[in-house]
Amino acid sequence: MPPLQNDRLIRALLRQPVDRTPIWVMRQAGRYLPEYRQLRAQAGSFMALCQNPELACEVTLQPLARFDLDAAILFSDILTIPDAMGLGLYFSPNEGPMFERTITCEKDLLQLKPIDPNQDLRYVMDAVSTIRRALQNRIPLIGFAGSPWTLATYMIDGGGASKKGFPKAQTMLYSNPKLLHALLDKLVDAVSDYLVAQIEAGAQALMIFDTWGGLLTPAAYETFSQQKMAEIVARLPKNHDGQRIPVVLFTKGGMRNLPGFVAAGTDAIGLDWTADLSDAKAIVGNQLALQGNLNPNILLSSSETIETEVKKVLASYGNVHSGQGHVFNLGHGITPDVPPENMAALIEAVKQHSPQYHQTN
Structure with a gap:
């Protein structure tokens, strides 16, 4: 199979170097988009x-x-x-x-x-x-x-x-x-x-x-x-068509069970917004990647607040010197009342502020 043009997500889930933190959002295709509501009505x-x-x-x-999603x-x-x-x-x-x-x-x-x-x-x-x-x-x-x-x-x-x-x-x-x-x-x-x-x-x-x-x-x-x-x-097969197939487990409220996830054989854990990424990282070390974990309700605030909270999440995970393997996401699915422009602000904040955490020198 031809290589992916953008493989940040796969590399991050496998705890490999990336130039910035990849981002996608749970329920990124859904009711907050007017084009989705129109298509659902037609269907x-x-x-x-x-x-x-x-x-x-x-x-x-x-x-x-x-949106420029990964x-x-x-x-x-x-x-x-x-x-x-x-x-x-x-x-x-x-x-x-x-x-x-x-x-x-x-x-x-x-x-x-x-x-x-x-x-x-x-x-x-x-x-x-x-x-x-x-x-x-x-x-x-x-x-x-x-x-x-x-x-x-x-x-x-x-x-x-x-x-x-x-x-x-x-x-x-x-x-x-x-x-x-x-x-x-x-x-x-x-x-x-x-x-x-x-x-x-x-x-x-x-x-x-x-x-x-x-x-x-x-x-x-x-x-x-x-x-x-x-x-x-x-x-599950670890590879298909010569490509690694990473697996993420997401449990709402799963922070307390993190040690067991290491033994489960997964590649990454999705965390909700009640978890602190630095605490989770201290438990799993470099054995698992972490996905998350901005509170979805923050997307109902201003672009300035979104940027501030994104920076907190990125800082909580830390930099390349303390381990690879962060995928930015919400701590649960995006809600239907989020303005699309706030989703755009979220992605832009991750793109702007995450590269500094991936510099090796």
Whole structure:
């Protein structure tokens, strides 16, 4: 395969030298962009966008037409896997993602459909390959999936329960851990196959989003989330078409579990804004790259404040002499009410102030 014209993201995730800190933003293709809102209205629904490879490609490329980003990320949803398993995903205007059927007992588990990503989720693979062709190797394409625990929370509670902390899933963890482990093991298989298929379709880096891992106690997190993600990472190919495929694990509230991530075999950890990068770096040393972690709400302030806060994040990670491996990102997804010009201010601040941290003399 031809080399990437801009490989800053890959190099940073592998803790190799770069000229400046690379930046991309979670949910960088989304509702804060008027062109996205227009295309979604034309498509009729969120899932209509996800399930149409050409439209998914168009959405993925929209922020790249506006901003000088160092990566594209596949436009899709983490809940495509349980939908393909037969739970019937739909979106409620007031509740968000919902499922027609849930997992409450062993019978429900046995009714889950085994999936072949290249057949049951063909639209995702077609989107990945379409986006790769459109990018023409300018920047890398990130593929992704939800973690087994995070997928399980929606599958057990039926979705729309995040404000309540997914009580049914957390109850199952203590009342029927055998059933929960059986569900998680099915999801380990599905997520592993799904991510391998994305690599084969053209993804050049991967993220596993463990959005709800922070709901668990440290001991439960290690058993029911972190170990399952480690199993997935172990099954993923390290290289494809002669190129290294780095993997990032993101857990909201994951700072307390950092030592376990080193053992998980991943390349990088995504941190939310409650973590301090210097503290995280002290724990992981040069064993892992770190991604993050500006508070998304700062993008609702002024360009001057954005610049000030970007400088704080960069300084917190430090310079090349204390280790390579920082990817600038938000500590969670960009919110729909962010003015696009503030996204531009964020990127410009990173481009302006990060090179000083990469000088070797």
